[in-house]
Amino acid sequence: MMRAFTRETSKVVAIPGVNCDTDQIIPGRFLKADRAQGYGQFLFHDIRRNEQGELDPSFPLNQPGAENATILLVEDNFGCGSSREGAVYALVDHGVRAVIGPSFGDIFYNNALKNGVVPVRLPVEDCEALADHLARFPDAEVTVDLTASKVTLPGNLGTHPIVIDAFARECILQGLDEIEMTFTYMEQIKAFETDRIASHSWLDR
Structure with a gap:
């Protein structure tokens, strides 16, 4: 069942990589797993591990405190590639509530809305400014306020509108x-x- 989303304030984890496709978000071999066990364990499975299969401490999601972050900052064309809804399931099961980026794969974007993950499109320059700020202040928080349809960035980076389909927004607000x-x-x-x-x-x- 979709969790209602009204307002979320969290630290942000910046995931590197333009054109991060759905196979990077969750490798296809895990899609046969029982989702009752949670797909969050497979999120970015291959790119967050080294050649020995161990978690790479340099990968942002593996760093201290990152496991509690509910907002991701991503680069251009995030979620491109296949239509697998499992990519969004992995985000949801990991606890991700919103993803901020310049652009998203169309099918991923719609799958996110259908599963209660808020995809926030911001201009490239704003995403880059946020990434720079997070590099200097890793504990900085962002607020995604779907009720007010705005996202508030840390420091002096300002407040920006969240523009999504009105019906999808109402569904997410009510968790339906x-x-x-x-x-x-x-x-x-x-x-x-x-x-x-x-x-x-x-x-x-």
């Missing part, structure tokens, strides 16, 4: 998928059907 959101309009749907049949009696034959 598209079908569950439709059910919230059941009384209106029933009323419409009753009125429609009353005015077009032949529909009920």
Whole structure:
């Protein structure tokens, strides 16, 4: 079930790499695993490990305190490649609530919205400024406020609008998928059907 998202304040982990594809986010060989066990353990599995299969301490997600961060900063075209929804499952199961970047793969972007992960598009220069700030102040926090549709960056980097589809935004705010959101309009749907049949009696034959 999708977790509702209204406002999240967190440290930010900057993930390096332009065109980070879904196979880097979660390698395809793990997609057969039972998700009940959690896909978070497979997040960036291969790129966060060295040749011996051990966690690389230099990889940002492996550094002290990073495991508690719920916001990622990524580079251009994050989530490109295949349509695997497992990439978003891995983020969700790891605890990631929002991803900030200049651009995202289209299918990844839509999968994120459907699973309650907020993809925040910011201009390249703002993302680079945030990355520079985080390099100097690794404990700096960012606030993603979906209720107010804005993201507040640390220091003097300002506040920027979050622009996502209105229906998707409402679903995420309420923690409902598209079908569950439709059910919230059941009384209106029933009323419409009753009125429609009353005015077009032949529909009920």
